[in-house]
Amino acid sequence: MASAEAGSPSSSGAPTCSPARESRVRYDRGMRIWGAEGQDALERASVCLLHAGPTGAEALKNLVLGGIRSFTVVDGERVGPQDLGNNFMIDQDALGRPRAEVVTASLKELNEAVGGSYVVDEPAQLISSNPSFFHEYDLVIGAQLRCSDAAALDAVCRERGIPLILGRAYGLVGLVQVCVAEHCVVESKPDNTIEDLRLTEPWPELAEAAAQVDAGLLDDHVRGHVPYALLLIRAAAAWAATHGAPFPRTSAEKADFKEGLRSLQRCIEGVPVEEENITEAIANAHRVWSGSSAPTPELVRLFQDEACQHLRAGSSPFWICVAALSRFVASNAAGALPLEGNIPDMHAGSQEFLALQRLYRAKAEADAQEVEGLAHDVAGAAGASVSRVTSAYVRSVCKNARRLRVIRCPALHPDGLPVRTEPEKGGTDALRQALASEDATASTAAFSVLVPAADRYYRTHQRFPGSLHGSEVPEGEVSQLHAIAQGLLAESGISGVHLPEDATTELVRWGGAELHCVAAIIGSIASQEAIKLLTGQFVPLAGTLFYSTVHATSLLFA
Amino acid sequence: MNHPEGRWSGLDNLLTRPGRFVGPGFEPGPELRDFLHDDCRILVVGAGGLGCELLKDLALSGFGSIDVIDMDTIDITNLNRQFLFRTADVGRSKAEVAAARTMQRVAGLTVTPHHAMIQDKGLDFYAQFHVIVLGLDSLEARRHMNAVACSFLSYNPDGTPDLATVKPLVDGGTEGLRGHARVLLPGVTPCFDCTLWLFPPQTKFPLCTIAETPRSPAHCIEYAKIILWPREHQDTAFDPDIEAHMHWMFARAQERAKEFGIQGVTLQLTQGVVKNIIPAIASTNAIVAASCALETLKLVTLASTGLDNYLMYSGVDGVYTLTTQYERDPACPVCSAGVPMTAPPTCTLRDLLGLLTLHPALGRLLREPSLSVGSVPLYARGVFEEETRPNLDRQLRELVTGPLVELTVNDKGLVAPLKVQLRLQVAEE
Ligand SMILES: [Zn+2]
Numbered sequence: 010m011a012s013a014e015a016g017s018p019s020s021s022g023a024p025t026c027s028p029a030r031e032s033r034v035r036y037d038r039g040m041r042i043w044g045a046e047g048q049d050a051l052e053r054a055s056v057c058l059l060h061a062g063p064t065g066a067e068a069l070k071n072l073v074l075g076g077i078r079s080f081t082v083v084d085g086e087r088v089g090p091q092d093l094g095n096n097f098m099i100d101q102d103a104l105g106r107p108r109a110e111v112v113t114a115s116l117k118e119l120n121e122a123v124g125g126s127y128v129v130d131e132p133a134q135l136i137s138s139n140p141s142f143f144h145e146y147d148l149v150i151g152a153q154l155r156c157s158d159a160a161a162l163d164a165v166c167r168e169r170g171i172p173l174i175l176g177r178a179y180g181l182v183g184l185v186q187v188c189v190a191e192h193c194v195v196e197s198k199p200d201n202t203i204e205d206l207r208l209t210e211p212w213p214e215l216a217e218a219a220a221q222v223d224a225g226l227l228d229d230h231v232r233g234h235v236p237y238a239l240l241l242i243r244a245a246a247a248w249a250a251t252h253g254a255p256f257p258r259t260s261a262e263k264a265d266f267k268e269g270l271r272s273l274q275r276c277i278e279g280v281p282v283e284e285e286n287i288t289e290a291i292a293n294a295h296r297v298w299s300g301s302s303a304p305t306p307e308l309v310r311l312f313q314d315e316a317c318q319h320l321r322a323g324s325s326p327f328w329i330c331v332a333a334l335s336r337f338v339a340s341n342a343a344g345a346l347p348l349e350g351n352i353p354d355m356h357a358g359s360q361e362f363l364a365l366q367r368l369y370r371a372k373a374e375a376d377a378q379e380v381e382g383l384a385h386d387v388a389g390a391a392g393a394s395v396s397r398v399t400s401a402y403v404r405s406v407c408k409n410a411r412r413l414r415v416i417r418c419p420a421l422h423p424d425g426l427p428v429r430t431e432p433e434k435g436g437t438d439a440l441r442q443a444l445a446s447e448d449a450t451a452s453t454a455a456f457s458v459l460v461p462a463a464d465r466y467y468r469t470h471q472r473f474p475g476s477l478h479g480s481e482v483p484e485g486e487v488s489q490l491h492a493i494a495q496g497l498l499a500e501s502g503i504s505g506v507h508l509p510e511d512a513t514t515e516l517v518r519w520g521g522a523e524l525h526c527v528a529a530i531i532g533s534i535a536s537q538e539a540i541k542l543l544t545g546q547f548v549p550l551a552g553t554l555f556y557s558t559v560h561a562t563s564l565l566f567a
Numbered sequence: 568m569n570h571p572e573g574r575w576s577g578l579d580n581l582l583t584r585p586g587r588f589v590g591p592g593f594e595p596g597p598e599l600r601d602f603l604h605d606d607c608r609i610l611v612v613g614a615g616g617l618g619c620e621l622l623k624d625l626a627l628s629g630f631g632s633i634d635v636i637d638m639d640t641i642d643i644t645n646l647n648r649q650f651l652f653r654t655a656d657v658g659r660s661k662a663e664v665a666a667a668r669t670m671q672r673v674a675g676l677t678v679t680p681h682h683a684m685i686q687d688k689g690l691d692f693y694a695q696f697h698v699i700v701l702g703l704d705s706l707e708a709r710r711h712m713n714a715v716a717c718s719f720l721s722y723n724p725d726g727t728p729d730l731a732t733v734k735p736l737v738d739g740g741t742e743g744l745r746g747h748a749r750v751l752l753p754g755v756t757p758c759f760d761c762t763l764w765l766f767p768p769q770t771k772f773p774l775c776t777i778a779e780t781p782r783s784p785a786h787c788i789e790y791a792k793i794i795l796w797p798r799e800h801q802d803t804a805f806d807p808d809i810e811a812h813m814h815w816m817f818a819r820a821q822e823r824a825k826e827f828g829i830q831g832v833t834l835q836l837t838q839g840v841v842k843n844i845i846p847a848i849a850s851t852n853a854i855v856a857a858s859c860a861l862e863t864l865k866l867v868t869l870a871s872t873g874l875d876n877y878l879m880y881s882g883v884d885g886v887y888t889l890t891t892q893y894e895r896d897p898a899c900p901v902c903s904a905g906v907p908m909t910a911p912p913t914c915t916l917r918d919l920l921g922l923l924t925l926h927p928a929l930g931r932l933l934r935e936p937s938l939s940v941g942s943v944p945l946y947a948r949g950v951f952e953e954e955t956r957p958n959l960d961r962q963l964r965e966l967v968t969g970p971l972v973e974l975t976v977n978d979k980g981l982v983a984p985l986k987v988q989l990r991l992q993v994a995e996e
Binding site: 041180360478554563 | 571572573574576578580581583585586587588595596624627628643644646647650670671673691723744747773776779781783793796827829835840842846847849851853854855856857858860861871878882884885887888890922
């Protein structure tokens with residue numbers, strides 16, 4: 010199957026804007042997660058899939074539903090009986106037809122706005138014979154590739170900076186690998202973020218607003234309308250004045266501080282009347298001693314990163330902005346980051362709350378303007394283009410400064426072991442530890458060695474161990490595979506760990522089957538990682554996820 | 568079977584070969600595959616984001632006879648993840664379209680659709696399935712199905728669950744990039760009511776904030792919904808699926824926001840707030856549903872170790888999974904052999920009814936309880952009310968023989984009666 014047949018009739022080139030693109034209502038539930046910008050990014054993306062079995066088909070299905078621009082399926086096989094038992098994109102009438110063609114047609118049915126084409130060729134063949142084939146894609150998904158092909162594809166994609174995701178379902182286990190040299194995230198969107206309120210270090214306008222609270226506290230109506238942030242700033246200032254420290258430290262001091270807030274409550278005949286804003290102030294008092302406007306350890310590492318320290322003409326807007334942030338922090342006495350500007354809801358009068366919100370937003374905007382100026386300075390000094398450092402981008406970086414993330418995925422191990430080729434970066438430590446563990450982790454780790462071992466077995470036998478028909482697990486194949494796995498470990502310098510025979514027997518039992526449910530789990534994890542890479546939102550996996558459905562356990566190798 | 572030779576070869580490896588990580592009593596053999604295809608009955612509850620995936624996953628796991636129940640019709644916003652539906656299907660029954668399309672793709676499969684509410688089906692309907700798989704998005708519906716499954720459970724005299732009466736539930740749920748899959752074996756693993764705390768309460772704004780001191784766009788939208796709509800439309804219930812209603816709501820929310828100088832009221836946000844929309848995408852649904860289907864396969868065949876009992880997934884920061892063994896609440900009103908209660912023998916039946924409605928676990932389930940011992944009513948609502956009313960003022964020692972009595976509690980709000988293990992005991996001084 011050396012020659013590539015061209016795909017579907019009208020597949021070449023980008024599809025023009027079809028009517029379905031006009032309305033984005035169908036993407037509403039996704040856009041509530043990644044917004045209009047995220048959707049724009051998906052709608053620009055062209056994705057290539059290698060291997061059209063269920064793992065790859067399910068991955069692509071989720072991306073087509075999400076509204077990518079177009080896809081190409083590369084597969085060299087013809088539909089056989091086993092495809093009818095594990096691939097929903099293939100039906101009985103398709104027996105004997107090229108699998109790439111059949112799967113492409115089914116995927117296109119899912120979303121008329123997405124363009125699809127296919128190439129009938131063996132993925133391994135294409136990787137070695139025509140590496141430039143992949144250059145036109147924004148993302149490549151390699152499904153069910155054996156280790157050596159995966160490593161070859163990683164090299165091709167890495168060289169061109171094309172993000173690659175690998176998904177592999179093997180019996181009841183599987184793995185997903187994200188392969189990008191570097192991926193920078195501004196909108197990492199963690200589940201819990203605590204707003205930066207500057208309670209112990211208010212800028213002058215905010216300090217002034219807190220000072221004005223005093224008069225209002227005398228008036229029963231006005232007092233109930235004061236947002237708790239102002240109450241806390243006022244209390245923190247008073248604490249600093251009387252204790253010579255910016256905030257309480259011991260638990261006794263903290264209790265004292267809260268007692269001071271409680272004493273603001275109005276009393277009727279000696280009984281305090283509960284007021285919601287004061288209750289909120291007490292409940293949020295911890296923000297006084299736990300809040301920080303300083304760079305997080307993660308951000309400090311980014312400041313020290315080579316890419317930030319030595320901007321070049323080709324530096325990305327991300328690194329230019331990180332360098333500008335670093336300058337901003339160095340330039341103010343408090344060492345504070347630019348203010349993010351958003352505040353949580355607080356029980357308060359509408360106008361009192363909105364006035365406070367305006368104060369925070371104005372300060373955030375002023376800080377962002379300063380960072381933007383610094384960004385232009387540092388970019389200019391490095392000879393880098395500032396055209397991509399837009400105001401909106403700078404503001405987004407400022408708003409997310411404490412949550413910026415960079416992932417760098419290690420190059421794949423040529424034999425497929427989940428270990429790093431660089432010993433100084435931990436090398437084999439993670440795998441060694443997992444293999445030595447006492448619980449289900451050990452068998453999961455063993456499977457992560459046995460899958461690459463099965464690939465080596467395949468190289469000799471042109472089939473996976475246990476793949477011949479029969480109701481017994483072939484013992485000879487078990488012992489062969491076990492020896493191969495032990496050899497792989499030894500070659501990587503991992504000795505003295507026990508590889509459980511049970512795991513080998515179990516893996517041979519599966520015969521290398523691509524079971525639909527496991528394929529759907531692995532393919533769908535791959536598609537979620539693809540969405541994160543394409544939208545630049547959330548934090549992608551920084552290496553290899555090995556998942557075992559046997560005990561529902563996962564291992565991360567980063 | 569008319570399957571081409573080799574169609575199920577992958578699955579056969581799992582079902583016909585002995586394994587090292589399998590369920591207790593796993594008996595490999597071709598009969599297992601035949602059982603899945605010919606005899607096993609599975610019910611999928613919900614034909615939405617999870618339901619569509621579940622039908623596909625179960626069908627390709629060898630199950631030959633699947634029922635699906637859903638009362639919804641297809642909406643355009645379903646199409647970003649409910650892959651069995653096409654643009655032209657908008658407005659049609661989800662259950663019917665999903666069933667037809669799954670059968671079209673998978674030869675030899677029977678999917679029976681039920682375009683109905685889960686509450687419309689009686690216990691005899693649910694009794695016919697080996698496993699019930701839930702693809703739901705509300706706690707209320709989950710608790711209904713939980714009560715259904717637990718109603719089949721009976722206990723042996725020694726207090727252990729009668730395993731033949733365990734009706735397994737498999738449950739999935741997603742929100743954004745996070746999700747969970749769990750296996751519920753009533754009497755063996757926790758039921759929904761054992762672990763209600765897993766479901767955080769919905770955030771509700773205080774009425775005074777909405778009415779008097781709005782501060783956020785959501786406050787303005789709630790004002791339009793809770794205060795303005797009932798004031799101006801006494802006779803018409805708000806229906807978020809009617810476009811005119813939604814536009815009215817959006818316009819009023821905008822006015823309210825303008826009045827107070829609040830920014831950020833958009834149509835998208837208005838819809839999100841009034842419909843309580845949970846963001847949902849294909850990938851998370853597919854991960855969770857495939858996990859649920861695989862656990863269903865394991866439950867039925869024992870061909871691999873089963874999930875014990877809760878798997879959570881998050882793709883927010885890298886990929887994170889955690890399997891947790893939650894524990895049963897031994898006094899769970901829904902799945903235990905009976906909620907333990909103590910009352911003095913001199914307590915009247917009326918006082919006991921009061922204790923029941925105030926009970927921390929039972930109270931929230933009961934409105935107007937009836938009580939019986941076995942088939943003998945102590946106090947019954949409805950036609951027997953008059954006959955049993957005199958019992959209300961009688962003392963428990965006159966009505967039952969202690970010290971331990973198993974009471975059956977019924978209530979209109981319950982799917983099935985609950986049990987109370989009442990100990991008659993003189994209060995200690
Ligand atoms: Zn329970």
